[in-house]
Amino acid sequence: MDSAVQNALQDFTTRYSRVWEQLCGTHPASGELFGVPSPCITKTGEDVVFWQPQPFGLPGDLTAVERAMGITLQAAVHQFYTTQFAGDMLATFGDMPFTLLQVWSETDFTRVQENVIGHLVTQRRLKLSPTVFIGTVESDSQVVAVCNLSGEVVLETLGRKVRQVLSPSLAQFLQDARPRTL
Numbered sequence: 001m002d003s004a005v006q007n008a009l010q011d012f013t014t015r016y017s018r019v020w021e022q023l024c025g026t027h028p029a030s031g032e033l034f035g036v037p038s039p040c041i042t043k044t045g046e047d048v049v050f051w052q053p054q055p056f057g058l059p060g061d062l063t064a065v066e067r068a069m070g071i072t073l074q075a076a077v078h079q080f081y082t083t084q085f086a087g088d089m090l091a092t093f094g095d096m097p098f099t100l101l102q103v104w105s106e107t108d109f110t111r112v113q114e115n116v117i118g119h120l121v122t123q124r125r126l127k128l129s130p131t132v133f134i135g136t137v138e139s140d141s142q143v144v145a146v147c148n149l150s151g152e153v154v155l156e157t158l159g160r161k162v163r164q165v166l167s168p169s170l171a172q173f174l175q176d177a178r179p180r181t182l
Contacts, residue, residue: 005079008174012100013053016089016179023181027052030087038105040085053086058106065113069120069130074151076170077132081112091135091177093166096155098135098144100177122159131156131163134170146170 020028027042027050034044040051061078086102103109120130131154135144144166145156153173154163167173 003075003079004169004171005076005174006083008171009080009083010053012091012174012177012179013084013086013089016091017052019179020181026050028087028089033087033104036104036108038085038087038108040087040104049087051087053084056082056084056103058082058109062113062116065116065120068117069124071120071130071148073132074146074148074170076151077134077146077148080134080146080170081109090180090182092180093144093173093177096137096166097180098137100135100144101133126159128159128161 017028020026029045029048029050031048033049033051034047036049038049038051039054039057041049042052043050061082062073066073081103084102085105087104088102089100091098091100101112103112116132119133123130130148131145132148133143133145133156134153137144137155142155142157145154146152147154147163151169152165153167153170154165156163167176
């Protein structure tokens, strides 16, 4: 399935990998993912893994989340989380640094689905409109998320109705994001 979100994510990942290669002379690296199996790993260092994206390769999408919550998720969210296996990527959007979350492995995909369900259950309990997180920021009280009603990418304050629209769509958000390294 080819989509604007998949194309934008693959383009961002290519740009991210190029930045790493230009600045560091290596594939992207992660100390946080050291010791965690993944089809993405190209090389293991002393306390770091180097990685390259790999095709998602699992059947299905986030329909388990939809069944658990009794809602239909934005197609963009399905596409975002099922395009590739990759490490999380550092980026900026405007002047906001953030980490773009990714699925690292088959096991990680299960964890991501569980976390999305937990996020949606909390929102339901607090009577907030549903969002699905796609990134983290320095503040533990905020996430970058896709609004499930509008498809907009928002900076969300967890547990509150406070949401700042960042982009009209996930594809546009990924196109406008700039890769960064440590």
